[in-house]
Amino acid sequence: MASTADFRNGLCIEFNDQLFQIVQFQHVKPGKGAAFVRTKLKNLKTGRVIENTFNSGVKVTVARIERRPYQFLYKDDMGFNFMHTETFEQVIISPDLMENADLLKDGMTLEIVFHAETETALSVELPPFVELEVVYTEPGEKGNTASSTAQKPAETETGATIMVPIFVNQGDIIKVDTRDRSYSERVKK
Numbered sequence: 001m002a003s004t005a006d007f008r009n010g011l012c013i014e015f016n017d018q019l020f021q022i023v024q025f026q027h028v029k030p031g032k033g034a035a036f037v038r039t040k041l042k043n044l045k046t047g048r049v050i051e052n053t054f055n056s057g058v059k060v061t062v063a064r065i066e067r068r069p070y071q072f073l074y075k076d077d078m079g080f081n082f083m084h085t086e087t088f089e090q091v092i093i094s095p096d097l098m099e100n101a102d103l104l105k106d107g108m109t110l111e112i113v114f115h116a117e118t119e120t121a122l123s124v125e126l127p128p129f130v131e132l133e134v135v136y137t138e139p140g141e142k143g144n145t146a147s148s149t150a151q152k153p154a155e156t157e158t159g160a161t162i163m164v165p166i167f168v169n170q171g172d173i174i175k176v177d178t179r180d181r182s183y184s185e186r187v188k189k
Contacts, residue, residue: 002062004037004054012044014061015052019044019115019122027056044113044122047099064116067125072108080124085109091121098124100178102160105130126178131187132156133173140166151183 020041035056070082137154175184
């Protein structure tokens with residue numbers, strides 16, 4: 001058990017019989033009345049973010065979660081197959097637990113979040129950046145740079161479509177931010 005004084009970003013708690021991760025919190029002490037804590041909570045099953053207010057000093061149950069390193073092997077009709085990098089245990093993760101699954105490359109190492117008491121997988125966390133090869137993009141037209149943010153769609157080796165600057169060509173390797181699917185930079189070979 002923990003109280004609202006123990007709140008911090010990333011803490012996982014049990015709330016309304018579900019697991020939530022604290023995304024943001026703020027202690028508020030109004031001039032009149034009791035103090036309270038405003039929070040934004042992310043549901044670890046659905047990914048939905050809700051807002052909730054806790055009275056100061058309220059006890060909450062802390063959920064123990066573990067992040068374990070896994071390597072992506074392949075995808076089949078059962079789901080995504082991963083192998084633990086230390087124990088070589090294999091696990092199948094359903095597609096609904098994954099965000100940005102089209103950015104996964106074979107052999108990529110990532111973290112899977114497990115609920116420690118029930119040993120159930122909660123989510124798959126990709127690394128912050130991945131390097132992908134551009135397999136198709138329209139060539140940039142000369143003189144089409146009126147704005148500094150001119151972009152075009154590019155298809156990567158994993159099948160994902162990313163908006164890239166005009167100077168990126170087919171065959172280039174780009175670094176993609178997995179949190180918002182944005183182009184970060186071109187990687188030199």
